[in-house]
Amino acid sequence: MELHHGNLFWPTTVEKARSFPELTTTVTCDVLIIGGGMSGSVMARMLADYHIDTVLIEKDTIASGSTSANTGLLQFSNDAMLIDLIDRFGKEKAVYFYKLCLKAIDELDKYNATLKEKTDFKRAESLYYASNEHHAKKLKKEYDALIEHGFNADYLDSTAIENLYSFKAPAGIYTKAEAEVNPYKFALALASHAADLGVNIFEHTEVLSHQFHNKELIFQTEKGEIRTKHVIYATGYGTQEFAKTKGALLERTYTIATEPIDQFPGWHNQSLIWETDRPYYYLRTTPDRRILIGGLDANLNKEEKLEQQGQQLLNKLHELFPSIETSIAFEWSAIFGSTKDGLPYIGKHPKYDGVYFMLGYGGNGTVYSMLGAEILKDLILYGHHPAMDITRLKR
Known part of the structure; x- marks a missing residue:
């Protein structure tokens, strides 16, 4: 499965990534993590x-899959609104899950502070705006629910948005607990730090077969073998090639990065921006003063011409910010996974002991990686985590 296509931006920000050897012998361990993207790197760092x-x-190199195409928006709000989760799970579970996402951003911030390499992690503010009048009513209910349950947020009416931004919207929720990051740098740095702390990392090492026994899991690679007590599949969207997950949906999303820009008129505090439409547009800026805008999610089997989609994203950018003149420097498409209920798949395999999945499907992939690492660490060490029923595989 080709996880991305086109001219990626983030890999150009790293001159030389640390490399790791290929596995060529038999090794034993307590936990095997399969997949060296954001989820695998966060998990490895936590277990260390x-x-x-x-x-x-x-199977390739660290962070070379979906992580390298990630836009790096870190938000506690989900593709599924809090009020929708309350309807589905009840107040206690829904609010608890949103609090876990909020905590996950703080935990990512703490991990970032331990890293030697600069990852461009930065706390950020976020605007979630109503795409139309009908959505504005629901957005007000979402704001009320956030306030009721202790989340810090501001409600912006159309006048307030027009005073802060160069575009119009009927309403919006403004929050200040989010963050942004260079996901490629971040995953590389986490993996490197995990290796320094004793995690054995092997690149260009793909699992070819496995055997699940009662007390030992055995994995064969081209040149080696791994014997472990536990295995975590952190294989992201590629998981659907060998382990279909009921309720998972793979789509294709498109992103552009512009040429650097001197000023950002009509863009309050260069906040993260996203909207209530589905599929939705999402925007952020970068430390070297570019704009990333993504969206136009489409069926995986319906791949549009990259140049056409890139131009459509640039047109949307100019519609939102008519005073900003810029052009496309990078454009790419990537496979994007979501779920019917908007929540990730994180937890134990329903049949095999010691087998876990960490699939951060949805718009909050990096946040879900942190949340998932906490859940799986507790499941491995203590056999329980309070959120295990919310994110379980069979639901």
């Missing part, structure tokens, strides 16, 4: 803190 004998393998 608990001195768990861990091996991470990646």
